[in-house]
Amino acid sequence: DVKVTQSSRYLVKRTGEKVFLECVQDMDHENMFWYRQDPGLGLRLIYFSYDVKMKEKGDIPEGYSVSREKKERFSLILESASTNQTSMYLCASSILSGEFYEQYFGPGTRLTVT
Amino acid sequence: AQKITQTQPGMFVQEKEAVTLDCTYDTSDQSYGLFWYKQPSSGEMIFLIYQGSYDEQNATEGRYSLNFQKARKSANLVISASQLGDSAMYFCAMREAVNDMRFGAGTRLTVKP
Numbered sequence: 001d002v003k004v005t006q007s008s009r010y011l012v013k014r015t016g017e018k019v020f021l022e023c024v025q026d027m028d029h030e031n032m033f034w035y036r037q038d039p040g041l042g043l044r045l046i047y048f049s050y051d052v053k054m055k056e057k058g059d060i061p062e063g064y065s066v067s068r069e070k071k072e073r074f075s076l077i078l079e080s081a082s083t084n085q086t087s088m089y090l091c092a093s094s095i096l097s098g099e100f101y102e103q104y105f106g107p108g109t110r111l112t113v114t
Numbered sequence: 115a116q117k118i119t120q121t122q123p124g125m126f127v128q129e130k131e132a133v134t135l136d137c138t139y140d141t142s143d144q145s146y147g148l149f150w151y152k153q154p155s156s157g158e159m160i161f162l163i164y165q166g167s168y169d170e171q172n173a174t175e176g177r178y179s180l181n182f183q184k185a186r187k188s189a190n191l192v193i194s195a196s197q198l199g200d201s202a203m204y205f206c207a208m209r210e211a212v213n214d215m216r217f218g219a220g221t222r223l224t225v226k227p
Contacts, residue, residue, distance in 0.1 A: 100147055104161075
């Protein structure tokens, strides 16, 4: 059974803290993605990675960075958390090649920045 | 610019009836894929159905079908015989490149008993 796991379901952090959100997949997928989900806005792509140590900016990368040191792990970093980064964060993975590839999602991390 | 548009923030349907959730998209690519995902209140994203831009027939998966009208750039999801468990958020998404998927704002479907 395919699996994408995220380190926390709920997280509360203070403004200015450095925050790490971890995502691990066990499907040997090349692609990994970080989205944030806000009501009325759907899912917006923050960053994605198509290989170890490779990363590409999505639509809203400002205030975020990512790290992919191993194929199975993709980390989202909030260098200095702000209240406008309070959101649901979803990680996903997929195979690299082929016209059709489904994205498999983790359960999400609901982050609150106070 | 918005690439995926879901114009219905919320929809209601009576149990056992069919419902159509609208999705329009914007692309200049010839090759692309269209996806629908379901997100129950528990939060996980569940893949429902896929339609490739070159597929001539509408995709179907059980009670789900995708009404694909390429010239109109629409990819509506049809759920037949609605069940209470179908109550959820539904997201339409499009992939234009291997590494690029964009989602709409979502439609919240409520199935009434």
